[in-house]
Amino acid sequence: MREAAEMVGTDVRDCAICHPDTCYGEDRLQEGGSEEKKDKGGEDGSSNNQQKNHQYQTKYWRFDQTSPRYTSPTSLVLPSIPSNLRVPPSRFEDIESYIKTKYANPDPGNTTNVFLMEYNPGIAPIPVRIRAYLPWNARYLLSLRVTPHNFCFPLWLTDRLSEDMKQTMHSLNHMGLALLDEKYQMIPGHDVVIDIDRQLEAKRESFMGEPAFVDYRLFTLNDELYLHVNSDTVILTKLRLRSEGIGNPNDDMEDSILKKMGHKQIKLKNLYGGDQFKVTLLHQFNTIWGEGKKSVFGKNYALFSLPNATHPTAPDSVYAEMSVHPDHLVQQILPDEYDKLPRGRIKLRQRRNFKVDYIMQRKMRKVGNATQSSTSDARSARVPSFFTADEHWFPGSKNPFKEFAHGGACCVSLSLEEMSEAGVVVPDAQKDGNWEGIDSVLVGVGHTLVMFYAKNKMPSNERMLIPDTNYVSFLYAFDPRPPFQLLARSGYFCLGFASTSEDEEGGTINPHSVLTHNRPLQQNNETFACAQIHYVSTIIEKLGDSSTAVIGYGMNDCTARLVEVSKKEIARLLFPDPWDMVASKKPS
Numbered sequence: 001m002r003e004a005a006e007m008v009g010t011d012v013r014d015c016a017i018c019h020p021d022t023c024y025g026e027d028r029l030q031e032g033g034s035e036e037k038k039d040k041g042g043e044d045g046s047s048n049n050q051q052k053n054h055q056y057q058t059k060y061w062r063f064d065q066t067s068p069r070y071t072s073p074t075s076l077v078l079p080s081i082p083s084n085l086r087v088p089p090s091r092f093e094d095i096e097s098y099i100k101t102k103y104a105n106p107d108p109g110n111t112t113n114v115f116l117m118e119y120n121p122g123i124a125p126i127p128v129r130i131r132a133y134l135p136w137n138a139r140y141l142l143s144l145r146v147t148p149h150n151f152c153f154p155l156w157l158t159d160r161l162s163e164d165m166k167q168t169m170h171s172l173n174h175m176g177l178a179l180l181d182e183k184y185q186m187i188p189g190h191d192v193v194i195d196i197d198r199q200l201e202a203k204r205e206s207f208m209g210e211p212a213f214v215d216y217r218l219f220t221l222n223d224e225l226y227l228h229v230n231s232d233t234v235i236l237t238k239l240r241l242r243s244e245g246i247g248n249p250n251d252d253m254e255d256s257i258l259k260k261m262g263h264k265q266i267k268l269k270n271l272y273g274g275d276q277f278k279v280t281l282l283h284q285f286n287t288i289w290g291e292g293k294k295s296v297f298g299k300n301y302a303l304f305s306l307p308n309a310t311h312p313t314a315p316d317s318v319y320a321e322m323s324v325h326p327d328h329l330v331q332q333i334l335p336d337e338y339d340k341l342p343r344g345r346i347k348l349r350q351r352r353n354f355k356v357d358y359i360m361q362r363k364m365r366k367v368g369n370a371t372q373s374s375t376s377d378a379r380s381a382r383v384p385s386f387f388t389a390d391e392h393w394f395p396g397s398k399n400p401f402k403e404f405a406h407g408g409a410c411c412v413s414l415s416l417e418e419m420s421e422a423g424v425v426v427p428d429a430q431k432d433g434n435w436e437g438i439d440s441v442l443v444g445v446g447h448t449l450v451m452f453y454a455k456n457k458m459p460s461n462e463r464m465l466i467p468d469t470n471y472v473s474f475l476y477a478f479d480p481r482p483p484f485q486l487l488a489r490s491g492y493f494c495l496g497f498a499s500t501s502e503d504e505e506g507g508t509i510n511p512h513s514v515l516t517h518n519r520p521l522q523q524n525n526e527t528f529a530c531a532q533i534h535y536v537s538t539i540i541e542k543l544g545d546s547s548t549a550v551i552g553y554g555m556n557d558c559t560a561r562l563v564e565v566s567k568k569e570i571a572r573l574l575f576p577d578p579w580d581m582v583a584s585k586k587p588s
Helices: 002-011 026-031 035-040 048-052 095-102 155-160 163-171 251-260 354-360 389-393 416-421 511-518 567-574
Strands: 056-058 071-076 117-125 140-147 174-180 186-194 216-221 224-230 234-243 277-281 286-288 302-306 317-323 327-340 362-374 406-415 440-449 471-478 486-489 520-523 526-531 534-541 548-555 559-566 582-584
Touching (some): 095 155, 186 277, 216 534, 406 548, 471 567, 511 559
Antiparallel strands (some): 056 582, 071 559, 117 140, 234 286, 317 327, 520 526
């Protein structure tokens, strides 16, 4: 019977949950649980014998009950965006009239008679050597997507806007950058909005065109600050930051060396925010091409670095995490080296635009082939650490979420010692060989979403229970050694709305926050206390506190927020006590 169950759990679609090594069996139930629970028995007064005889069934948690507990929530608002380019709160009640007046004559070349939102934050610690040329309290660099494109407003309004209006709003996409102090507060005079598409002569000018560059992220790798941009694929470049009045005598020498190396540096002009904060691209973008026939496509690659395995004194090795689940695909890259491809090689790009060909031609060099591991290869990752309501409402092949999960953000380190301090049961290397020799894991946040039209055809009454474009997130952990085997993943969760109270929310309260409630996450006629789209775009370790992670996320393509999450909380969700994840059966 056990051999049959193993075969079914491994080979049959939708039956992984039944694999005897990964479901919560009697042996694991006996291991887990507090002494208090063991003494008192079940919640309904059942004895320990009844517990051991499986008098329990799995809980199916709500998405808004499984989110990590967080502290220090901080709303993000760019002061540099002119007030006349923001939607006035007085117009929230007649927003349809306001939008249709603004976009009465849709024109993708219009950058002045528009409104702007900022969301999808990226955050990275500023290298110490760069901080020497910035205000004394600068600790982090923040990036934001700045655009009229949004999901702030109810679905009925979006449906009533003409396609040319919606496309024109989508075509305008700026980059926001800001210096933050240690408490994530923006440093006055050091936040800017940059029209990077036009400055790099990469703007798609056609009427129904899309922006060349979309979301912006930041990574600190080998003591260098990198800007990561989603385009047709992922493009990457170094950043140099300067503050007016704080000189750097080595800039001219550095410029000369880069010029001799063939690197074209670009000093960006601030569209909004003045000239106190200066940003330079140290060389042209290099493009991370993916794998396979559609290698020109790809986005949301997370970057991380590890000590060089063969040369400890050499710079860290840099990796691009290209997909998370069910296959974990990781490629080692050389961010500053490239091969120039022939122009004909890039004609298969998804959104053809000759103006960005020169960027796409700069194919970043890789080291070896990408490593690929599967969730099913590790016992502890075959099924999520807990289950959410979708498993109960839509079992098996009716699963509403896409099977393919992108990375949203990566990575922070989590040691076995930190797991033990969190009171979780660390997986046994003897039972799961993938854990052998591991003293720490890397943790990221992935996301998936509902796209029912790409799923099996459903009757209309079932489709109504699964609204389109609803995002959920999950934590995942992997071995920090090639092939970077996925070792654990949490169940799904969503992160909550920003507060409108200054006593509860740090930073500047964004007046658009109230609009995010127009589109809550919904499923099976249930409404959850979070946005329809919550998108985790960054996770880093807090400066000066290795026990805490900083997570940044956007809500409904409308506003942005940072929160702090303890690593103990991350461990609790990745490796929960089985006694906490079961519920007593009620007597019949």
